[in-house]
Amino acid sequence: MAKLTMTSSRWDELTALLEDEQRLRSEYPKVAEYLDMAASLGGTGDDQADAQFDLRFVHYMTGGSAVSPNPYWDIVEPFVVEHGDRRVVNGGRAEGSPRLAFAQMLLQATYAYAIPSPETIDWIARFCAGFPIVELGAGRGYWAAQLARSVLTIDAYDSEPPDKTSNASFPEVAGQTDVWYPVQDLSDFAARTRPANYVLFLCWPPGWGDTMSSEALAAFENAGGERLVYIGEPRGGKTGNDAFFEALSDRWTLDSTDPHFVSWWTDADLAQGWVRI
Structure with a gap:
C-alpha cells in the first residue's frame, strides 16, 4: 500500500x-x-x-x-x-x-453509496458521448461533482436536497459538506422542458419496493429519453424495484458495463449503460 x-x-x-x-x-x-x-x-x-x-x-x-x-x-x-x-x-x-x-x-x-473511481467517471463520459446528464436521487451531489470535473454537463436533483431539507440517508453533520454540487429539488426537475435530450443517471435508486426508479424511468421514456446510466445492484438487490427492471428488460438493451467499477465487498453494485430499443 x-x-x-x-x-x-x-x-x-x-x-x-x-x-x-x-x-x-x-x-x-x-x-x-x-x-x-x-x-x-x-x-x-x-x-x-x-x-x-x-x-x-x-x-x-x-x-x-x-x-x-x-x-x-x-x-x-x-x-x-x-x-x-x-x-x-x-x-x-x-x-x-x-x-x-x-x-x-x-x-x-x-459522500455517496457508490464509489466514483476515476476509471468509472471516464467510462460514463465515453458512454454519454457528449450528451448532458441529469441525475435523479443525487444525494449530496458527490457523483455530479466528479462528473462535472470531467467537463461533463450535469444537473442534479433529489427529493430531499441535503442542504435544503432533512435527508435521513445524508444527514447534516458538523465538519461534513452538505452538498458537493448544486442539488435542486424535484419541483425544479418537473419544470424542465421536453424532449429528454440528455442521459438519465440513476445511482443507487432506492430498493425494497420503492417506486422512485420505475417512475423516473417511465417519465424519461415518455419524454423520449434514449440513454441511461444505472449504478446499483441487480434485480432483487438493494436498489431499484421490480417494475424498473421489467422496463429495462422489455424496452432497453444493455450497451456497456464498466469493467473497472469499484464496489464495497458487502455490495453487488455495478455500472451499466443502457440504450432504448
Missing part, C-alpha cells in the same frame, strides 16, 4: 486536532466516532495497512475539498483488490473487516 504523503503544515494541523479531543468531537464528530470505535474493532490483520487507512480517513474527512477533489476515492483506493472479475474494497480479505465495515457506513453517509 502506498503511504499517504502530506505537507508538514498539514501534518501539524492534524497533530493539533488529534491532541485536542474536545475540538475534534465538536468540529468533526464522525471522525471522533470512527477513532473511538476503530480501536475496538478487528482490522485486516495488517496493522500497518490499518494504520495507514485510519490516517487517510482522518486526513481526507477533515480536509474536505481543500485536500482532494475526490476524498472518497483517496481514502479507499489503497484497499481496492481484484476479487474474481470484480474490483472491491475489502483490504485484501474476502470478508473485509469490522473496522472497514464501520468506515463504509460513515463514508457512504458522508
Whole structure:
C-alpha cells in the first residue's frame, strides 16, 4: 500500500486536532466516532495497512475539498483488490473487516453509496458521448461533482436536497459538506422542458419496493429519453424495484458495463449503460 504523503503544515494541523479531543468531537464528530470505535474493532490483520487507512480517513474527512477533489476515492483506493472479475474494497480479505465495515457506513453517509473511481467517471463520459446528464436521487451531489470535473454537463436533483431539507440517508453533520454540487429539488426537475435530450443517471435508486426508479424511468421514456446510466445492484438487490427492471428488460438493451467499477465487498453494485430499443 502506498503511504499517504502530506505537507508538514498539514501534518501539524492534524497533530493539533488529534491532541485536542474536545475540538475534534465538536468540529468533526464522525471522525471522533470512527477513532473511538476503530480501536475496538478487528482490522485486516495488517496493522500497518490499518494504520495507514485510519490516517487517510482522518486526513481526507477533515480536509474536505481543500485536500482532494475526490476524498472518497483517496481514502479507499489503497484497499481496492481484484476479487474474481470484480474490483472491491475489502483490504485484501474476502470478508473485509469490522473496522472497514464501520468506515463504509460513515463514508457512504458522508459522500455517496457508490464509489466514483476515476476509471468509472471516464467510462460514463465515453458512454454519454457528449450528451448532458441529469441525475435523479443525487444525494449530496458527490457523483455530479466528479462528473462535472470531467467537463461533463450535469444537473442534479433529489427529493430531499441535503442542504435544503432533512435527508435521513445524508444527514447534516458538523465538519461534513452538505452538498458537493448544486442539488435542486424535484419541483425544479418537473419544470424542465421536453424532449429528454440528455442521459438519465440513476445511482443507487432506492430498493425494497420503492417506486422512485420505475417512475423516473417511465417519465424519461415518455419524454423520449434514449440513454441511461444505472449504478446499483441487480434485480432483487438493494436498489431499484421490480417494475424498473421489467422496463429495462422489455424496452432497453444493455450497451456497456464498466469493467473497472469499484464496489464495497458487502455490495453487488455495478455500472451499466443502457440504450432504448
